[in-house]
Amino acid sequence: MRAVLATDLSDAIETALSSRTCLECLERYGIDQIDLVTVTSPNVTAGMPGSDIGARTKRGLERQRRMLEEEGFDVRTHVMRGTPHRRINGLADRVKADLVIVGSRGQSPLEQRFIGGTAKNVARTASRPLLVQRILEHGEEDHEVAAEHLFQRILYATDFSENAERAFDQFQHLKHAAKEVTLLHVAPPERRPGSDPDAVADAEARLDELAAELGELGIETRTVVREGAAVEEILAAEKEFEPTTILMGSRGRSRMRRLLLGSVSEDVTARAHCNVLLVPPTGVR
Structure with a gap:
């Protein structure tokens, strides 16, 4: 299986890449090939006299490639220019990736986390399963992953929709990594348990x-x-059961326009403390 892993060559991303446990979790998911991609701004010209941006980018990418190869992955590297989420998702579609991985850094382990702009835009336009990996910041040079065992404890949130069922299919890949799963259904306001016991029993x-x-x-x-x-x-369940990853489907509002996350999946991805694995609707490309 193949993953596209987006990197900005920062210390935060290297923290994730240096975690053998995280990488072993990807192996148990089935990943053995990784396309490591970094996207530079179209306004930055690597060939300008006196500029070593291109050389520094290649050195950083080579260093991270070696880190992955030392753990047994077959790695290809890509340096692209343009809008990050478009290049990342475009590459994922082109190589038929089974998983896209982006890092999201929180402001502080004590403050509410906010999904970064690139991660948010990748999530909104992804046509393939996306793992948003949470990386905590304790300072400019002090980082740690929120959960090294990426898939050990899964919180699966379902509304029993077709897209939620598609997300459930991920357990065929997660079966060698997941040890504990919480299956969660939240009754919508019009079918609250107190007013509709039959709906609760059915759920x-x-x-x-x-x-x-x-x-x-x-x-x-x-x-x-x-x-x-x-x-x-869902966030209350995250706090109670302490999953390492929340698994859920994302639903687009329009196939004619840019795919947008449903409000629930977008808010959960933005506010969760743990990793989030999002699965887009079938046929969205």
Whole structure:
């Protein structure tokens, strides 16, 4: 399987690349080939007299390539100019990547995290599964990944839509990495548990069916049905169960225009403390 890994050649990204545990998790997901890509601004001219931007970029990319190759990955490197999210997603489509990986740095481990501009735009336009890897900043030169065991504990949020089912299919790749899964459904306002017990029973039954499928894969599973606003309940479940990654589908609002994240997946991706694995709708290219 093949992944496109976006890098800005920063210390934060190197923190993630230097984590053997993170890389082993990618291997258990099935990744053995990585396209390492960095995108430079179209306004920066590497060939300007006295400029060594191009040389520094190549040196940084070569250093990170070696880090990945030392862990057994087959690596190709790409230096592109242009708008980062367009180049990253364009490369992913061209090489038929199974996964796109972007890092997102939080302001502080004690403050609310905000998804960076590039990560947000990649997520909004991604046509392939996207892992937003959270990297915590403790200072300009002090970083750590939010969770080294990327997929050890998964919080799967589902509204039972077709796209949510597509996200559930990711467990075929996660079965060798996931040890514990929480299956979460948040009842929408018009079908709150107190007012519609049948809807709750139906949701519980459907989650039990999914849990049985994961049980056959040897994954420990719990099911949870919550009442309230979807984003807040998903984030509350994150705080309670401490997943390493939240898995959910993202739904586009228009196929004729730029694909936008649904408000729930966008808000969760922006505000979650852990990694987020987003799966776009079928047929979005």
